[in-house]
Amino acid sequence: MPAVDRRKQILQAAAQSFALFGYKATTMDQVAKIANVGKGTIYTFFTNKEELFDEILYSVILEMKELAESTIMRKHTFFENLYRVLDALLEFRDDQDLFIKLSQEVRDVGTPKAREGLAKLERVILDYLEREIAFARDHGETKPCDPQVVAIVMLKLYIALTSDFNQIREPLGKEEIHHYFRLFLSDGLADSSCSSTVST
Numbered sequence: 001m002p003a004v005d006r007r008k009q010i011l012q013a014a015a016q017s018f019a020l021f022g023y024k025a026t027t028m029d030q031v032a033k034i035a036n037v038g039k040g041t042i043y044t045f046f047t048n049k050e051e052l053f054d055e056i057l058y059s060v061i062l063e064m065k066e067l068a069e070s071t072i073m074r075k076h077t078f079f080e081n082l083y084r085v086l087d088a089l090l091e092f093r094d095d096q097d098l099f100i101k102l103s104q105e106v107r108d109v110g111t112p113k114a115r116e117g118l119a120k121l122e123r124v125i126l127d128y129l130e131r132e133i134a135f136a137r138d139h140g141e142t143k144p145c146d147p148q149v150v151a152i153v154m155l156k157l158y159i160a161l162t163s164d165f166n167q168i169r170e171p172l173g174k175e176e177i178h179h180y181f182r183l184f185l186s187d188g189l190a191d192s193s194c195s196s197t198v199s200t
Contacts, residue, residue: 007045010035011059014052019097022105023053023114050113057117060098061124067092068128078136079186083178085128086158100163126151150185157184 013035017026028049032039046052071088072081102118105111129151136142142150161177172180 003045006037006041010037010042010045011052011056015056015098018053018056019101022101022109022111023049023117024105024109024111053113053117056098057120061120063092064089064121064124065128072132078132078141079182081132082154082181086177086181087174089158100166103159103163122155125155129154154181154185157181 010031014026014031016034017030021030026049028039028042031049031052032042035042042052046055067088068085071085073084076084099118099121102114102121105114106118126148130147133142133145133147133150133154137145137147157180161172161180165172
């Protein structure tokens with residue numbers, strides 16, 4: 001097998017291991033077993049587990065950026081584009097579970113390298129969201145707002161509806177996730193037909 005194919009095979013095996021077991025529980029022995037190669041073969045391409053992880057993160061980040069850019073259509077409204085990107089990310093998640101596994105590992109174990117990796121992935125999403133929110137605000141599609149604040153709320157809501165929620169119930173479908181994004185971010189939770197007064 002050519003070296004380039006063997007290297008790709010090792011990366012695929014490592015990605016599978018990190019997605020299934022997280023950063024801390026993944027070992028070079030495990031990667032070698034999944035890749036069906038000797039552990040020494042891995043070291044001809046990668047110095048250690050950290051280098052393997054960084055390369056996989058880099059490729060995932062590139063995929064995410066390309067996915068977001070290819071999904072945006074300026075003729076559509078901000079929220080239409082948001083739902084399109086969410087759908088694309090949900091489909092991406094089905095093939096790439098690293099993001100959710102890292103979220104779980106950070107929450108349950110707090111592994112520093114997993115925290116660092118998750119922060120990099122989140123930064124890509126936040127950068128995209130901040131840019132799109134600013135664009136929508138400047139074109140009158142949203143109320144005046146701080147894009148950074150709204151982007152963080154959107155990301156945390158997305159994680160809550162996909163990763164955290166799955167721990168306690170069956171995963172929500174795309175339409176249900178759209179519904180809650182509309183409810184919390186577009187329509188607002190309060191019933192406009194009900195007025196509330198605050199007594200002083």
